[in-house]
Amino acid sequence: MAGKQNAARREKKPQPGPVDLPAAVTAEKLDRLIHERLRLGILSALSVNESLTFNELKKLLDTTDGNLSVHARKLEEAGYVGCTKTFEGRMPRTDYRLTAAGRRALERYLDHMEALIQAMRDR
Numbered sequence: 001m002a003g004k005q006n007a008a009r010r011e012k013k014p015q016p017g018p019v020d021l022p023a024a025v026t027a028e029k030l031d032r033l034i035h036e037r038l039r040l041g042i043l044s045a046l047s048v049n050e051s052l053t054f055n056e057l058k059k060l061l062d063t064t065d066g067n068l069s070v071h072a073r074k075l076e077e078a079g080y081v082g083c084t085k086t087f088e089g090r091m092p093r094t095d096y097r098l099t100a101a102g103r104r105a106l107e108r109y110l111d112h113m114e115a116l117i118q119a120m121r122d123r
Contacts, residue, residue: 046098
C-alpha cells in the first residue's frame with residue numbers, strides 16, 4: 001500500500017507551459033538604456049519639468065553626484081537629454097532638459113511596458 005502512495009506522490013501534475021507573448025511586447029525589446037532605475041527616473045522627472053538642475057535631480061532621485069553624473073551622461077550621449085553648463089556667480093550650474101528624441105523614446109518605453117503588463121493580465 002505504501003508503494004502506491006509513494007508512486008502517487010511522485011506523479012507530477014502538468015505544469016503550464018510558457019506563455020507566448022506577441023513579439024512587440026517581449027521584455028527583450030525594452031530599451032535597456034531607459035530601463036535602468038535611475039535613468040528612468042531622470043527621464044520621468046524631466047518629462048514633467050521644462051528643465052531641472054543637477055542638484056534638483058540629485059535631491060529628487062536621492063542619489064550621489066557620481067551616480068547621477070554617469071547616468072545623465074549616458075542619456076546625453078544617446079541624445080535623450082540636453083545639458084547646459086553655466087555659472088551663477090562663481091558656482092557652476094548644470095541644467096538638464098528632455099529632448100524630442102528623449103520624449104519619443106520614453107513614450108515608446110512606456111507604451112511597451114503597458115503592453116507587457118496588459119499581456120500578462122490577459123493570460
